Amino acid sequence: MATPTMDKAEAAGTPEPGFADTPYITATFRIRRFNPEVSDQSEWEDFEVLIDPKERVLDALHKIKWELDGTLTFRRSCAHGVCGSDAMRINGKNRLACKTLIKDLNPDKPITIEAIKGLTVLKDLVVDMDPFFQAYRDVMPFLITKGNEPTRERLQSAEDRERFDDTTKCILCAACTSSCPVFWNDGQYFGPAAIVNAHRFIFDSRDEGGEQRLEILNDKDGVWRCRTTFNCTDACPRGIEVTKAIQEVKRALITRRF
Amino acid sequence: MSTDTSAAIGPVEGGSLFDADNPAPFIEAPRARTKKTPKSTRGNFEMYAWLFMRLSGVVLVVLVLGHLLIQLVLDGGVSKIGFAFVAGRWASPFWQVWDLLMLWLAMLHGANGLRTVINDYAERANTRLWLKGLLYTATVFTILLGTLVIFTFDPNIR
Numbered sequence: 001m002a003t004p005t006m007d008k009a010e011a012a013g014t015p016e017p018g019f020a021d022t023p024y025i026t027a028t029f030r031i032r033r034f035n036p037e038v039s040d041q042s043e044w045e046d047f048e049v050l051i052d053p054k055e056r057v058l059d060a061l062h063k064i065k066w067e068l069d070g071t072l073t074f075r076r077s078c079a080h081g082v083c084g085s086d087a088m089r090i091n092g093k094n095r096l097a098c099k100t101l102i103k104d105l106n107p108d109k110p111i112t113i114e115a116i117k118g119l120t121v122l123k124d125l126v127v128d129m130d131p132f133f134q135a136y137r138d139v140m141p142f143l144i145t146k147g148n149e150p151t152r153e154r155l156q157s158a159e160d161r162e163r164f165d166d167t168t169k170c171i172l173c174a175a176c177t178s179s180c181p182v183f184w185n186d187g188q189y190f191g192p193a194a195i196v197n198a199h200r201f202i203f204d205s206r207d208e209g210g211e212q213r214l215e216i217l218n219d220k221d222g223v224w225r226c227r228t229t230f231n232c233t234d235a236c237p238r239g240i241e242v243t244k245a246i247q248e249v250k251r252a253l254i255t256r257r258f
Numbered sequence: 259m260s261t262d263t264s265a266a267i268g269p270v271e272g273g274s275l276f277d278a279d280n281p282a283p284f285i286e287a288p289r290a291r292t293k294k295t296p297k298s299t300r301g302n303f304e305m306y307a308w309l310f311m312r313l314s315g316v317v318l319v320v321l322v323l324g325h326l327l328i329q330l331v332l333d334g335g336v337s338k339i340g341f342a343f344v345a346g347r348w349a350s351p352f353w354q355v356w357d358l359l360m361l362w363l364a365m366l367h368g369a370n371g372l373r374t375v376i377n378d379y380a381e382r383a384n385t386r387l388w389l390k391g392l393l394y395t396a397t398v399f400t401i402l403l404g405t406l407v408i409f410t411f412d413p414n415i416r
Contacts, residue, residue, distance in 0.1 A: 120290065134292060135291055216298075219296065220299040222304070227374075227378070
């Protein structure tokens, strides 16, 4: 994308007609709208936005909400890929709107944006996250220890910390769980995100609740429902090797049972 | 399932078909997970089923490829197969055990695979119940009938 500056255009003395000397392009955003107060059906609505392709999809959503249609509803908090609020299905793939640049999406064609799948849509891009967080709570994502609390910090070697480093990166955006075809079926599968957060404590040398968590994930709807389709690994905006983490939990279950 | 970033441009799932007059269907989660679901299932059945699939798969590679080689390739290929050929092989306990093992492993492997397919694709509890009932009946029937034939095979039958 050539982005000539104003200085250069003036120096050349012959500014191109049209928008050749601006970085802005017109991109079409095809958004799946759902308003339960109007209809029980969702519909696709197109918005044309004049935008710099180096901006993010979230900026386009802001532009639409602030300038075109204030009724567009979506979640976002930090807007910089940390809070995990704005996971959505962009061009058929789960991503964070705040980490997806428009130029990476081929803005020549309409960019489709819809809510993440497998969770009940409340309005537009907002889904009911309760089932997702219920699965998260079920794996007890907190430090479990026995005995008295030590008076000092619980120390850990760098190697022991490295063991579960990958799964500490999770921001609970639900991009993985809502990309999982097993979760789409009935929503009873724990889902990649819950297993990743269980993995984070199961392999923590300071934690003593690993056996309980493994027992929970040994359930009918636990890790054994994973079909290793790698959708979760592809979807994770933090680059966590989700499927690998699930397989490590499976291996831990087998090696600890035999 | 997931698509390449550059190729996945444009409407998803035929999205271009929809407009205000012909809206897309509303996607709802079939059964939301709550505090009470799923019911916890103590026991290691799912783990054993998962392990069985891997182990039986490895054994079946040998058994089935060996079976196909003997039946279809060696000694004149498929044209040699007849009552006499089967009777000759089943005279030896080795081939009886081979076929019995192959029957049990393949049927249980396939049945377990279909069980997971039903679990993954059937949404309503009733559909699951009936499909699995049908599957288990067919599996038990085939295994028992096959076992019966292997053990009671009579080469002199008229």
